[in-house]
Amino acid sequence: MELGVLLWMVLTLMGSTTAQHDQYSGAVDWLSRYGYLPRPDPRTSKLLTKEGIENAIRVMQRFGGVQETGVLDSATLKLMSTPRCSLPDIIGSEDMMKRRRRRKRYALSGLKWHKTxxxxxxxxxxxxxxxxxxxxxxxxxxxxxxxxxxxxxxxxxxxxxxxxxxxxxxxxxxxxxxxxxxxxxxxxxxxxxxxxxxxxxxxxxxxxxxxxxxxxxxxxxxxxxxxxxxxxxxxxxxxxxxxxxxxxxxxxxxxxxxxxxxxxxxxxxxxxxxxxxxxxxxxxxx
Missing domain, CATH: 3.40.390.10 (Collagenase (Catalytic Domain))
Incomplete structure (x- = not known):
């Protein structure tokens, strides 16, 4: 009986760990897709770090108007699952991104029609x-x-x-x-x-x-x-x-x-x- 309970606990923990890994991996893909994270590139040693991912989550939370925690809490995961536009939220350099966050206002692509x-x-x-x-x-x-x-x-x-x-x-x-x-x-x-x-x-x-x-x-x-x-x-x-x-x-x-x-x-x-x-x-x- 005790062995059965122990086995159930191990399997449950393994399943939970796998689910958390899948959730974390999906969130990294989401952050990359919408401009919050650069795509990792092993050829140039540009690999994702824990600190970089946490910072990206904070920027995403700030941009989306949820509490800035740096972790994948329930509010953040809910926002990530909300239907949305396919285009990235962050376009341009990190410096441009910081300026836009400070101004808290609209963002222009830098492109326009030259006619009305x-x-x-x-x-x-x-x-x-x-x-x-x-x-x-x-x-x-x-x-x-x-x-x-x-x-x-x-x-x-x-x-x-x-x-x-x-x-x-x-x-x-x-x-x-x-x-x-x-x-x-x-x-x-x-x-x-x-x-x-x-x-x-x-x-x-x-x-x-x-x-x-x-x-x-x-x-x-x-x-x-x-x-x-x-x-x-x-x-x-x-x-x-x-x-x-x-x-x-x-x-x-x-x-x-x-x-x-x-x-x-x-x-x-x-x-x-x-x-x-x-x-x-x-x-x-x-």
Whole structure:
């Protein structure tokens, strides 16, 4: 009997240790994916240290607005499991990262469109089997109001390219699954929701991709994801904004739920200042 109890304790401890190792390993991958940790490189002796990982956790906690402990506590693990944008939170050098943390404000990618009249096009829509409540016209309307959130704050104009036209918009929208040839594969339902590429001269400039495995909806809900909220966030990237640690801000990397009335939605001050820093302040007559 005592031997059986001892064996049960050993096996339980081994299982717990394995689970903790898997959890820790998954967290390191997460921190690397979103810019908090450099990728280890044995060729240059750039290996991850315990102190480096703890510091990365602290930066992640500070950026995400949870208590800064440097350990993988329950609040941190919960935040790591929250659905979010695929793009990294930290872009640039460690010095730039420190300056952004001190300022506690919006972050710019350093890239912008050199025009204010932009076109957009939809190249694929949500699958009816996954998001049955979103017909194509409703998707177009939701995306139109998502663009309007930015044009209400800055002198920008967005025009949709007619569906079926051979012309492509400056900002190209699509709903894709898993690997879709852009370096940011989706991961099925939950996890990463969408991503967009900053303005630049490459082929992917402005491209905005939504994970078609998600259940997209108008208004969100307990088992679906609000398309409008995510679209406003991703279009911010397509216009040149990075992730923000400010609260409230639509550019926080984590899914924040539906905003309510999309017709009268207004950006938070942080987001208005960010887009105006890039494109100027909208004149009342515009």
């Amino acid at each position: 009249d932009l076109t957009w096009s939809v190249h694929s829509y949500p699958s009816p089997s996954t998001s049955p409540g979103l017909h194509n016209n409703l998707v177009d309307n939701i995306l139109t109001y998502a663009f309007k959130a930015w044009s209400n704050a800055a002198p920008l104009r967005f025009n949709q390219v007619a569906r079926g036209s051979r012309a492509e918009g400056d900002i190209r929208v699509s709903f894709s699954q898993l690997l879709h040839n852009d370096g940011y594969p989706f991961d099925g339902r939950g996890g990463t929701l969408a991503h967009a590429f900053f303005p630049f001269t490459g082929d992917l400039a402005g491209d905005t991709h939504f994970d078609d495995d998600e259940v997209w909806s108008y208004g969100g809900g307990s088992s679906s994801t609000d398309l409008f909220t995510v679209a406003v966030h991703e279009f911010g990237h397509a216009l040149g904004l990075s992730h923000s640690s400010s609260d409230p801000s639509i550019m926080r990397p984590y899914y924040q739920g539906p905003v309510g009335d999309i017709i009268n939605f207004e950006l938070a001050l942080d987001d208005r200042l960010a887009i105006q820093q890039l494109y100027g302040v909208k004149d009342d007559n515009q």
